Amino acid sequence: MKRIYAKEDYCIGCRLCEIYCIFQHSGCDTLVKAFSQKDCLPDPAVRVEEDGAISFALQCRHCDDAPCVAACISGAMTRDPETGAIKHDPDKCIGCWSCVMVCPFGAIQINLEKGKVSSKCDLCGGDVMPACVAHCPNEALVYE
Amino acid sequence: MSEKRYDYLIIGNSTAAIAAVEAIREVDRAGTLAVVSDQPEHCYCSPLITYCLAGKIPEEQLDYRPGDFYEKAHVDTILGAAATEVKPAAHEVVLADGRVLGYGKLLLAIGGVPFVPPIPGCDLSGVFTFTRHEDMRRVQEFIDGNVVRQAVVIGAGMIGVKVAEAFAHLGIETTVVELQDRVLPLALDQVGSQMAQHVMEEHGIRVLTTAGATSIGGGSGKVQSVTLDTGSRLPAQIVVVAVGVRPNTALAEHAGISVNRGILVDDHMRTSDPDIYAAGDCTEGFDPLLGETRPIAIWPGAYMQGEVAGRNMAGQDDGYVGSIPMNSIQVCGLPTISVGLTTPPEGAEVLQYKSPDGKRYRKFFILDNKIVGALFVGEIDRAGIITGLIRDGKDVSSFKQSLIERDLGLLALPKHYRKHMVSGPGIEV
Numbered sequence: 001m002k003r004i005y006a007k008e009d010y011c012i013g014c015r016l017c018e019i020y021c022i023f024q025h026s027g028c029d030t031l032v033k034a035f036s037q038k039d040c041l042p043d044p045a046v047r048v049e050e051d052g053a054i055s056f057a058l059q060c061r062h063c064d065d066a067p068c069v070a071a072c073i074s075g076a077m078t079r080d081p082e083t084g085a086i087k088h089d090p091d092k093c094i095g096c097w098s099c100v101m102v103c104p105f106g107a108i109q110i111n112l113e114k115g116k117v118s119s120k121c122d123l124c125g126g127d128v129m130p131a132c133v134a135h136c137p138n139e140a141l142v143y144e
Numbered sequence: 145m146s147e148k149r150y151d152y153l154i155i156g157n158s159t160a161a162i163a164a165v166e167a168i169r170e171v172d173r174a175g176t177l178a179v180v181s182d183q184p185e186h187c188y189c190s191p192l193i194t195y196c197l198a199g200k201i202p203e204e205q206l207d208y209r210p211g212d213f214y215e216k217a218h219v220d221t222i223l224g225a226a227a228t229e230v231k232p233a234a235h236e237v238v239l240a241d242g243r244v245l246g247y248g249k250l251l252l253a254i255g256g257v258p259f260v261p262p263i264p265g266c267d268l269s270g271v272f273t274f275t276r277h278e279d280m281r282r283v284q285e286f287i288d289g290n291v292v293r294q295a296v297v298i299g300a301g302m303i304g305v306k307v308a309e310a311f312a313h314l315g316i317e318t319t320v321v322e323l324q325d326r327v328l329p330l331a332l333d334q335v336g337s338q339m340a341q342h343v344m345e346e347h348g349i350r351v352l353t354t355a356g357a358t359s360i361g362g363g364s365g366k367v368q369s370v371t372l373d374t375g376s377r378l379p380a381q382i383v384v385v386a387v388g389v390r391p392n393t394a395l396a397e398h399a400g401i402s403v404n405r406g407i408l409v410d411d412h413m414r415t416s417d418p419d420i421y422a423a424g425d426c427t428e429g430f431d432p433l434l435g436e437t438r439p440i441a442i443w444p445g446a447y448m449q450g451e452v453a454g455r456n457m458a459g460q461d462d463g464y465v466g467s468i469p470m471n472s473i474q475v476c477g478l479p480t481i482s483v484g485l486t487t488p489p490e491g492a493e494v495l496q497y498k499s500p501d502g503k504r505y506r507k508f509f510i511l512d513n514k515i516v517g518a519l520f521v522g523e524i525d526r527a528g529i530i531t532g533l534i535r536d537g538k539d540v541s542s543f544k545q546s547l548i549e550r551d552l553g554l555l556a557l558p559k560h561y562r563k564h565m566v567s568g569p570g571i572e573v
């Protein structure tokens with residue numbers, strides 16, 4: 001299965017991947033519209049970590065042995081039998097944070113107030129180039 | 145003679161069983177497969193029954209997998225029929241209704257049974273254990289059909305705390321009684337338990353620790369009170385006994401399969417009989433941190449064991465490294481996560497951090513440069529990074545201080561380890 005990989009040495013920490021991830025999942029048709037409705041914006045599923053000169057962008061690895069699927073007590077985390085991608089169903093999620101406990105990458109974004117996983121990479125559906133990869137200006141994200 | 149013979153027969157219809165179905169079907173689409181359960185429901189999420197009791201989620205949301213799950217996976221379901229006997233020599237399972245099923249490979253995924261201590265009065269109407277769908281329904285019916293103003297929950301483990309939370313949410317005056325000196329004694333330390341108790345009390349739950357229930361009193365067959373070893377009497381119209389769950393071993397024992405506290409399995413989840421596997425809460429799992437087997441009754445462990453059992457039943461050769469005990473428990477909105485050992489082993493270094501406002505607490509035990517236990521209270525974001533370090537037995541001596549002090553992130557890890565974690569073809573991380 002195709003996955004997104006990060007190249008630490010190419011990442012310039014511009015966070016455009018985060019912006020375009022939010023936009024992609026906002027349901028809006030323009031970036032301006034999306035970011036004008038600040039309260040209902042989704043969290044980005046890709047997270048840029050930065051410390052001085054080092055930065056890289058990381059999202060869910062869609063693990064072969066996905067520990068989050070094993071740990072999820074509500075059936076919200078599942079593996080798509082066709083694509084192999086790990087999917088999260090917010091309607092089923094009850095915010096027990098079992099997935100957070102086991103994801104070795106810390107790839108799951110949570111919202112303690114809403115009591116739910118607020119975002120996890122869905123590979124933008126799988127058929128298209130994921131938005132973070134498509135909009136990275138320095139090819140620090142690849143999809144292969 | 146058996147009525148039907150299945151290549152794969154699974155007794156149980158919960159975490160471990162469903163994981164095994166999924167694993168078997170990844171390997172073998174054609175072999176005949178059946179799931180037998182004494183409960184009539186579609187596979188459901190047992191941890192969610194307290195959420196459902198509280199009215200926080202509708203009953204349909206208990207389903208663990210979609211309604212067409214068995215159909216899509218070509219699984220015959222025999223639900224509402226308990227298995228009463230396993231005959232290893234004949235490769236047969238006898239059901240309570242007299243049916244006999246044959247098997248090629250059998251999986252026992254029969255879970256745990258709640259332990260009920262010998263307290264007089266446990267047989268009164270209004271006294272419940274709380275581990276199954278039917279328990280939830282009975283408790284719901286009891287609350288609807290009786291005047292229930294006060295509840296006592298015996299035991300402040302995971303189930304007890306979640307039941308108390310549900311009762312309080314329903315407006316019932318609730319007291320939790322715990323024999324140990326703190327709530328969630330198996331998952332949290334003193335400080336963490338204090339924080340959890342505090343938030344429970346804020347939600348109107350009364351917590352009595354170092355207190356044992358000695359008898360349950362009633363009138364006309366119904367519960368009226370719980371008497372404690374301190375002599376005090378707590379009025380209660382409903383009581384839930386939640387002092388622990390034990391591996392369900394009876395079927396295996398009668399079949400002559402090796403059993404200690406739980407059903408004994410090797411790293412392929414095979415029991416002492418080569419065609420019979422066992423997974424989940426019914427087993428004694430291997431704890432790699434302690435290097436010994438013991439019953440570890442947690443959801444992720446049950447799933448991973450079921451998965452390994454399924455793969456091996458379907459002919460693959462998949463070893464299991466063991467289950468690290470871990471719990472993620474939300475206590476009245478306060479997130480807590482504990483992974484690995486919860487009391488420091490001898491010679492362990494203890495690193496801890498508490499935020500100035502007292503709301504966030506983090507603690508690690510380090511032995512031989514490896515993290516062997518971690519606790520998070522109030523702030524759990526990205527806790528799994530630590531779980532990964534525990535699982536991989538990673539030497540953390542060069543960066544342990546930054547793990548305790550700053551927000552968790554992969555940046556805290558040395559570059560070569562990050563690369564190892566996130567590596568892909570031609571990838572520089």
Ligand SMILES: Cc1cc2nc3c(=O)[nH]c(=O)nc-3n(C[C@H](O)[C@H](O)[C@H](O)COP(=O)(O)OP(=O)(O)OC[C@H]3O[C@@H](n4cnc5c(N)ncnc54)[C@H](O)[C@@H]3O)c2cc1C
Nearest residue numbers: 156157158159160181182191227254255275424425442443
């Ligand atoms: C209220 C509650 C909250 C919980 N919360 C958490 C949590 O937050 N995190 C966590 O990690 N764990 C939690 N747990 C524990 C977790 O649910 C279990 O560890 C896990 O479900 C074990 O799965 P299992 O498949 O081994 O067994 P079980 O879920 O116990 O399933 C056993 C299955 O076997 C069937 N069965 C048993 N005997 C027979 C028989 N003789 N014939 C036919 N069928 C039989 C049963 O009907 C059932 O389908 C909770 C449990 C409860 C009850």
Ligand code: SF4
Nearest residue numbers: 060061062063068103
């Ligand atoms: S959320 Fe984490 S554990 Fe789950 S598949 Fe993604 S990277 Fe793996």
Ligand code: SF4
Nearest residue numbers: 072093094096097099
């Ligand atoms: S927080 Fe949601 S997705 Fe994560 S394990 Fe719990 S129910 Fe599943």
